[in-house]
Amino acid sequence: MKSTSKKIVSIILALSMIFACASSMGASAAASAGEFFTDVGVFVLDKLLTVIVGGLNAIVPDSNEIMDIDDYTDEYFFKGTEEFLDEPAEEAKWQLGYSKASIVPEDWQTKNYYLGGFMSMQNGMANKVEEVVDGVDVRVIAVDDGSGRGIAVFANIDSIGMSNYDIKNIRKALVELLPDQKFSTITVTATHVHSGIDTQGLWTNLFPKLGGNMLKAFLHVGEMTPGVDTEYLDFITKQASGAMKAAIENMTEGTMTYAVKELSEEYFNNKNRPSSDSLIQEMARFVFTPDVIDNDHRKTMIVNYSAHPDITGLAVDEVDNGRQLSGDYVYSMGQTIEAAEYNFMFFNGAIAGIYTGRHPASDGVPNERRWMEASRIGRELGQIALNLTNSEEVIRANADWDTINKEMEIGGEHYTLWFEGWEAATEKELDPILNVRIDEAKIKVTNPLIKLVGKLGLVNYNVYKEGLSYYIFVEIGYMEIGDVKVVMMPGEIVQDLIEGGSSLTAEGSYSGKDFGIPCIDELFGEDTLCFGLANDAIGYVVPDNDYAMALIAGHYQEMISLGKYAASTIMKGFVEIAEDLK
Numbered sequence: 001m002k003s004t005s006k007k008i009v010s011i012i013l014a015l016s017m018i019f020a021c022a023s024s025m026g027a028s029a030a031a032s033a034g035e036f037f038t039d040v041g042v043f044v045l046d047k048l049l050t051v052i053v054g055g056l057n058a059i060v061p062d063s064n065e066i067m068d069i070d071d072y073t074d075e076y077f078f079k080g081t082e083e084f085l086d087e088p089a090e091e092a093k094w095q096l097g098y099s100k101a102s103i104v105p106e107d108w109q110t111k112n113y114y115l116g117g118f119m120s121m122q123n124g125m126a127n128k129v130e131e132v133v134d135g136v137d138v139r140v141i142a143v144d145d146g147s148g149r150g151i152a153v154f155a156n157i158d159s160i161g162m163s164n165y166d167i168k169n170i171r172k173a174l175v176e177l178l179p180d181q182k183f184s185t186i187t188v189t190a191t192h193v194h195s196g197i198d199t200q201g202l203w204t205n206l207f208p209k210l211g212g213n214m215l216k217a218f219l220h221v222g223e224m225t226p227g228v229d230t231e232y233l234d235f236i237t238k239q240a241s242g243a244m245k246a247a248i249e250n251m252t253e254g255t256m257t258y259a260v261k262e263l264s265e266e267y268f269n270n271k272n273r274p275s276s277d278s279l280i281q282e283m284a285r286f287v288f289t290p291d292v293i294d295n296d297h298r299k300t301m302i303v304n305y306s307a308h309p310d311i312t313g314l315a316v317d318e319v320d321n322g323r324q325l326s327g328d329y330v331y332s333m334g335q336t337i338e339a340a341e342y343n344f345m346f347f348n349g350a351i352a353g354i355y356t357g358r359h360p361a362s363d364g365v366p367n368e369r370r371w372m373e374a375s376r377i378g379r380e381l382g383q384i385a386l387n388l389t390n391s392e393e394v395i396r397a398n399a400d401w402d403t404i405n406k407e408m409e410i411g412g413e414h415y416t417l418w419f420e421g422w423e424a425a426t427e428k429e430l431d432p433i434l435n436v437r438i439d440e441a442k443i444k445v446t447n448p449l450i451k452l453v454g455k456l457g458l459v460n461y462n463v464y465k466e467g468l469s470y471y472i473f474v475e476i477g478y479m480e481i482g483d484v485k486v487v488m489m490p491g492e493i494v495q496d497l498i499e500g501g502s503s504l505t506a507e508g509s510y511s512g513k514d515f516g517i518p519c520i521d522e523l524f525g526e527d528t529l530c531f532g533l534a535n536d537a538i539g540y541v542v543p544d545n546d547y548a549m550a551l552i553a554g555h556y557q558e559m560i561s562l563g564k565y566a567a568s569t570i571m572k573g574f575v576e577i578a579e580d581l582k
Contacts, residue, residue: 108132233460430482515546
């Protein structure tokens with residue numbers, strides 16, 4: 001039996017390699033020699049990984065957590081507002097409440113907690129928390145447009161990402177705290193910080209758990225050891241739901257304004273796949289101003305900016321060893337904005353391979369510790385958000401020149417003033433209209449690596465089986481805040497799916513085929529914002545036509561993705577929303 005299995009695998013492998021070469025030759029006839037061999041290599045690696053890991057999947061039995069597709073229920077799923085309004089309700093006003101809670105566990109010095117986002121060989125592939133640099137939080141806004149269609153609650157959690165399973169637990173906890181409250185949506189997003197405690201199960205001492213669970217699966221003994229710390233998730237649920245309740249109780253009337261400005265490319269370290277040529281450089285800002293500002297109610301600034309908070313979490317030496325708990329640039333950005341007497345709310349965008357930009361050089365200003373780079377870029381981004389609509393003259397008049405002069409002296413010719421040549425963005429007041437539509441999408445899981453960790457119970461996802469295929473239900477959303485349009489998308493989105501780009505075309509993609517589905521800007525307009533990692537963390541979302549399970553030519557993102565149908569399934573859902581809204 002073993003011999004037969006080996007022969008079958010060998011035949012499949014050989015056929016895959018022959019097919020890989022033939023397919024690549026056909027698709028690359030007009031390409032250069034270098035592109036040709038790259039395409040061949042990508043295709044061969046794709047087939048090798050798929051067959052080898054797929055073969056392992058075939059012999060690993062399903063865990064008890066995998067459910068039949070017929071057992072799916074949409075409990076604690078909120079569809080949004082019952083109808084979309086074109087005009088504000090009569091005498092309507094914006095209402096907004098804010099709250100924030102820490103998610104740093106009190107017992108971090110006595111219990112093992114692992115950071116999510118990086119795996120480090122020097123740390124044995126498990127980054128145990130050794131130092132708390134600043135803080136990780138859950139930030140919440142509760143918003144109502146006065147139309148009576150229900151309150152919209154948004155939470156942003158300093159974590160690598162939250163699964164829809166865990167988000168529904170947070171929703172359940174809030175509903176139990178406020179059973180009579182009507183909600184249009186309870187949306188939970190993540191900053192995707194790479195120096196927060198792991199909330200997905202892929203970084204918490206993964207390999208010993210993987211081996212142990214595989215043994216249990218084959219022997220049919222004992223319960224699977226979860227990858228994620230379930231006690232910590234319970235703590236997040238308590239803190240998040242409590243902050244949501246507090247935000248609702250803090251709601252007050254006021255006005256909402258909006259401004260957006262394109263920033264320099266310097267603020268983005270673009271490590272996108274070579275085929276993806278879009279770059280979202282805008283920082284968008286909403287400001288809620290209460291009618292009465294007092295000790296309990298102050299302005300709230302809501303910022304949308306697209307870049308990984310990945311600075312502090314990377315292990316670089318014995319001191320900065322990737323074991324520092326930190327909110328990265330988002331934390332210091334918030335501290336800067338809060339010091340100016342605002343509440344701070346953050347939404348990351350379509351981040352794919354986009355990282356924070358100026359920290360590697362730090363403008364020539366040396367930093368003793370790596371977290372200081374995150375702090376410095378965060379403070380500057382905070383100043384940018386605060387001054388988005390100010391003139392250069394106003395910024396210069398209020399700048400901290402003592403600090404600037406010291407940094408200029410140290411940085412020398414490398415130092416730049418972020419506000420030099422600054423042009424103010426225009427701010428507009430938004431009518432009290434909050435239209436929300438949330439739909440579900442059923443994504444087929446084709447990534448054999450994700451299938452494996454799912455079978456072994458390491459990640460907190462509700463996985464459903466239909467025939468021989470596995471599926472995950474995700475949520476996609478569209479929102480109108482006044483006349484500002486926003487899509488809410490799960491995972492780390494390749495930016496071409498938002499703005500359009502080369503990877504969606506036959507000429508620019510790996511497969512030599514068109515993606516064939518309009519991008520977000522084509523569906524809803526070029527000014528549409530994206531809130532990423534919204535209501536689920538499903539890894540990278542890569543266009544189907546540019547998807548290949550390989551570690552070369554920029555295809556590493558596929559390793560952490562649901563599979564080759566994630567993008568088309570999600571985008572078809574947005575096509576349906578756009579058509580319905582017309």
